Amino acid sequence: MWSCNFGPMTRLLKSMWVAVCVGVVTWSPVAQSELQLQDVTTGLTVPWDLVWGPDNHIWCMEKTGRITRIHPDEGTVEEVHQIPGVYQSFDNSGAHAMMLHPDFPAQPYLYVNYTYSEFRGRLDKLTYSLSEGAVVASETLLDELPGNSSHNGSRLQEGPDGYMYFCTGDMYMAMIAQDVDNLGGKVLRMDWDGNPAPDNPFGNRVYSYGHRNPQGLTFSDSGQLYLSEHGPANDDEVNRIVAGGNYGWPHIEGFCDTPEEVSACDSLTQIPPIAAWTPTEAPCGMSYFNHPSIPEWESTLLLCFLKQQHLKVLHLDDAGESVELEEKMWEQEMGRLRDVLVAPNGRVFLATSNREINGWDFLAQDLDDRIVEVVNPDHDYDVLAPRPIREVFLEQVAAQTHVVNVVFPQPAHTDLSVLLDRELDEVSFRVFDTHGRQVMGADNMTLSVPGLLNVSVTQLASGMYVLRVATADGHTQALPLVVKRR
Secondary structure, X not given: OOOOOOOHHHHHHHHHHHHXXXXXXXOOOOOOOOOEEEEEEEEEOOEEEEEEOOOOOEEEEXXXXXXXXXOOOOOOEEEEEEOXXXXXXXXXXXXXEEEEOOOOOOOOEEEEEEEEEOOEEEEEEEEEEOOOOEEEEEEEEEEEEEOOOOOOEEEEEEOOOOOEEEXXXXXXXXXXXXXXXXXXXXXXXXXXXXXXXXXXXXXXXXXXXXXXXXXXXXXXXXXXXXXXXXXXXXOEEEEEEOOOOEOOOOOOOOOOOOHHHHHHHHHHOOOOOXXXXXXXXXXEEEEEEOOOOOXXXXXXXXXEEOOOOEEEEEEEOOOOOOEXXXXXXXXXXXXXXXXXXXXXXXXXXXEEOOOOEOOEHHHOOOOOEEEEEEEOOXXXXXXXXXXXXXXXXXHHHHOOHHHEOOEEOOOEOOEEEEEOOOXXXXXXXXXXXXXXXXXXXXXXXXXXXXXXXXXXXXXXXXXXXXXXXXXXXXXXXXXXXEEOOO
């Protein structure tokens, strides 16, 4: 990617200046926990995004589009879905971002961003079926995303305001980052169906703009949003994102520290980064950390690096508006680091990215990709026992006492569920159409979760039905059912 505002000498001077500044703020704490690295699972292919699920499993999406559910203690890998049609170029296109719906699995949706052709990307909403234990349906929310062999971004995050935040790259088309009517080079803010949040600053999906190639997105405990992004040959950045903010690309790279940039800053009201690095180090996934499991890391940003192959710990000031100190961890020990995940009990997981480098397999290290846990042996971690997804679902349903003996969701798309008024181990059921004809059913069906009937309705056409449930003691009840195919 070329830069629009620097000549070779200016770049050299800027590189020397920033290198000195970064050297000043680098810091190693006097008292550190004796942290250990432990493999969770191996044999992955460029695990791009890690998500902690309500089932206390690690949900992982690889660059290939494979989505897996990983037991954090045993390392077992369960494939949930393979996104069809993921386009992978010679460079970095592929599957890039994933998140679960905030009310998953009661709202059984996963959200994924990936490229499907050389120049196009999309955001899909996937439907997970409890009965199938896999993704069974897909709906495209955004299909007009520009794409390219690289600079696609991206990350997805749930905001404290209940909206979805989605960062995108400039797709090697630098000037679209300054166009608030184009979705490239932006942070987008949407509801869970992909619609613009009503109070967005430009009346569309755009929340902030002027981004080059965002690779990390995270919220702090206080609700501040941070983004990491790649610079060209200089000025990788971490930015604090505010509504309507212009972060400068391609007119400004890093801080306003050259005559050309000062002029641009005056006209653009650009928001400077809270950290920048020259030469570039390729920052990637990022998570906010604030847990006593590693005391010296409290109120920090954990940031993965690809080119320089380490984890940076960025210590924020009390307001969270600047980086006061930075600490470099495990340089060259695990290879390239793609993502970092912080579990609710303070466990930290890292994903490597060694199976290829910018799409070139022959440049890759002789290492498979893996998920590695950072462990503090002196900390007594709270137990978050991995659970079946059905158990989580039952817990969510039981919290809504008004749904006993009611079919939900209505309409049903792929599965229906009924929370019975007794914790039975088995029931029989029949489904009848509006002509009274039986269209499906089962006798003495064993319930995987006592008291919760869950049935796949993928074989039913859209329409109205009656669900009749019968227990072994002769009790029956008829419940209305609406099915709507997508």
